[in-house]
Structure formats: structure tokens, C-alpha cells
Amino acid sequence: MGRLTVIGFGPGGYEDMTNRAVKAIQEAEIVVGYTTYVDLLRPIFPEKEYMATPMMQEVKRCEMAVELAEQHEKIAMVSSGDSGIYGMAGIVMEVAKKKQADIEMKVVPGITAASAAAAILGAPLMHDFSVISLSDLMTPLELIWKRIDCAGMSDMIVCLYNPKSKKRQTYVETAADILMKYRSADTPVGVVRHAGREEESSYLTTLGELKHMSLDMFCVVLIGNSTTYIMDGKMITPRGYERKYE
Amino acid sequence: MGRLTVIGFGPGGYEDMTNRAVKAIQEAEIVVGYTTYVDLLRPIFPEKEYMATPMMQEVKRCEMAVELAEQHEKIAMVSSGDSGIYGMAGIVMEVAKKKQADIEMKVVPGITAASAAAAILGAPLMHDFSVISLSDLMTPLELIWKRIDCAGMSDMIVCLYNPKSKKRQTYVETAADILMKYRSADTPVGVVRHAGREEESSYLTTLGELKHMSLDMFCVVLIGNSTTYIMDGKMITPRGYERKYE
DSSP, X not given: OOEEEEEEOBTSSGGGSBHHHHXXXXXXXXXXXXXXXXXXXXXXXXXXXXXXXXXXOHHHHHHHHHHHHHHSSEEEEEESBOTTSSSSHHHHHHHHHHTTOOOEEEEEOOOOHHHHHHHHHEETTSSOXXXXXXXXXXXXXXXXXXXXXXXXXXXXXXXXXXXXXXSOSSHHHHHHHHHTTTSOTTOEEEEEESTTSTTOEEEEEETTTGGGSOOOTTEEEEEOOTTOEEETTEEEOOSOSSOTTO | XXXXXXXEOBTSSGGGSBHHHHHHHHHOSEEEEEHHHHHHHTTTSTTSEEEEEOTTOHHHHHHXXXXXXXXXXXXXXXXXXXXXXXXXXXXXXXXXXXXXXXXXXXXXXXXXXXXXXXXXXXXXXXXXXXXXXXXXXXXXXXXXXXXXXXXXXXXXXXXXXXXXOSSOSSHHHHHHHHHTTTSOTTOEEEEEESXXXXXXXXXXEETTTGGGSOOOTTEEEEEOOTTOEEETTEEEOOSOSSOTTO
């Protein structure tokens, strides 16, 4: 019986990987992953054997990983961020079950984009927040809007994953409009692109201006709650609503 | 000008720390933190100089860290989990501003409890989720209930931080009752205590049974959405609402 370890290696660089992730990658006989992720790992672990599949072939990649784990002792399946947050952990478990594969499975958590982006922006996630993906590939659009609306209604900080793609140019604008029913157009918003990678960039804007900003699928958008403010270029959500600690 | 690095070292063990966190701790002249966190680090980095303060003295601890950073080149302020999620990152920035301290500040993200717990339970966070703390020390209780209600209404997975303390025995029961307005009493719930530490334990239950379960402030509670299910002892939320990937 082999072991399949589903590893989230965080933003992309060696520095933000956990020791557990590094060890699991080093011990694996074969490292399986989406081409882009594998390309991030090659320079860090040049001695490993890799098997890469293109995007949109998630099920195929999981089947490949499960089959390899049936034949080998240690297989790693990698993704950036946390493989347990919008990641492959769930699909691979379902695929293994369907195939009745006799393998052991482990999930190694990683730094998710919300954490990586928050650290770059300052301290925006000091209070309750919602993580919502704007991809409607597998979620009905009306449910996405309802979630945005509910997060707005209850004044939660909102982390938007997959804010924009070629097919979804206007979604982030709609999300901002929904949130502006409940919070000011001046609400601070932080955008981080390629968090933690060499090409990392970030900027601060406001909810009202968000629709005019440059965004793509490599961005994560953090929208403050009603108490979030900017101090010396840092986005901060105070910990207490009554600020008892001052 | 000294540098103050606010470090989240994840669940507690060396294995789940990022390389960046390890390096920042190793480079620091003095490591400042809450006594419990410092005690977790001492066996891992026995050669370091530590300064520990008891709980509830957050502002004092931040003032101490800022003052040390004014006098030294590299100071680390540590906490478990992610210092950027319900952590000290925000307070320390506000304290530094108030003191007009001429120091550089960096945040090093860590694995937050939701990520650590999800990896142990299976793959519960494959879809949109809300992270909500049940501590009403600095949040009006009615706002907490509104957030739970909104997360329920929009079928988000819910991660409860600080689910129970001596003073807050019934809050988790109220939260479960609110969520049961929208999702079944059979909804899978995973509880992880001391995620990632030696004394780690976890169990699965349901939303209806949650009120009868053993919980304390060291637990994190993950409540599934309407599609979450249990498969071979693992808690899984399918990635797509229409399960297009099957």
C-alpha cells in the first residue's frame, strides 16, 4: 500500500513552504501536479521526478496520482497555496474511493492566498472574514452573489479568490456593488498579485474604485469591514469593535 | 532602526513552521510572546533569548516588542497559527504608530487553525467559508450571531474559532441552533483540538449533536455546508455544487 500526500506548498517560494511540505516532497518518488505548480518546484527540488498535467484536467491528474500511489510507496501531489482550501484534496479522495484504491492519504496544509496577501497588506484579517471564489465554473452565480450579500450584511471582511478571468470581466464590479449596499465606497481594499512569488505586486484602493483597477486570476482581493482603515500604507482591521485594547 | 517581525509559527511544532518563520526566529536577538507560545518554541530553538508575558496583556507585550525593536536590530514577536488572522499583527502596528517608533515591521504568515484542522479532518474547505470567532470580549454578541446567521443563510462552510470558554459555555449551542434554521441537523461537523500539537485529537459529529460534545478554547470547529458528507471517516465538501468533475 502506497501513500499519497496531497501537499499545499504555499505561495510558491521555498521560504513560505512548511518543513512538513519540504520533507514530503523530498521523500516522494514522483511529484504530480499542474504544469505551472511543477514549474515552480523544479528549481527548488531539481533532483525530483515530476509528472505534470495541464489545467482543467483535475480528475485525470487525480487518477494518475492515485494509480501511482498504488504502485509506489510515496507519491506527492502538489498545488500552490493550501491544497485543503479550494484545492485537490477533496477530488483526490473521491477518485481514490471510486477506484477502491488501497492507498493511505495525507493532506499537508500550506499558506493559503488570504494569509499570504494579508501579511503583505498589513493586518486586514484581524476579525471575522469570508473567503469566496468568484469562479462560477462549479458554483451557481446566484449563490456566489448571495454569499457576497450575506458577508456584506454581517460586516465580515471579504477575501475574493479568482476575482477575474477573461470570461469573468464584470464579476468583481458586481461584488463591489453588492457590498456597497452595506459599507462605504471608501472602504479600504487591498489587492495582491502573485503573493509571495518573484513577480509579486500589491496595491491599496477602495471599494468604490475597485471596478477601475487592474485585476486578473493571479490576484486575491481583500475587502475591509466597516472598521478597516489605512495607516501609513498598511491596511488594518482593528481587533475589537469597541477597541477595548486602547 | 530595528526590525520587528511578527511571526505566525502555525499549529505549534517545527514541522508546520514555514522556512521563513524558522529563519526569522533564528535571526532574532530576542523572541517576544505569550508564555504558552514561548514554551512551545523553547525546545525547538533552545539557544534563543525569550521574553514572555502572560495572557490578556496584549498591549503591554506589543509595547515591549516595539521598545525592544527600537533598541535592537532584529526582534521577533511570535504567536501560534497565523499572526495575521485574529493575531497580534494589527495591535503591534497601532502601538508602534502611537509611540511614533522608528522601526520596520514585517508579518510572516503561518498555517492558521482552519487550515490545520481541515487537513486533519479530510477536505472540508473545498468551497466558500466563513471564519468566525465566538469570543465576545471585543465583538458585540449580536454581531456574532448575525454573522453566523448570514453564513448559514448563504450555505457557507463555517469555521468557529474560540468556540467555548469557561464564561462562554452555551455559545456554540446557540451557533448550531442558528445554523439549523438553514441546514440539516445531520450536517457533518469536525472538531479538532490542539491541531498539529502532540496532544492533538479530533472527532466527527453532526450539527444536531454538537451541543453534547466536549469542547474548549483549544478546539476549532468546522461545520460543513449543505453538500458536505463523510466518506470513510473523512469530512469532504465537494468542489462543485453540480459536481461537474465527476
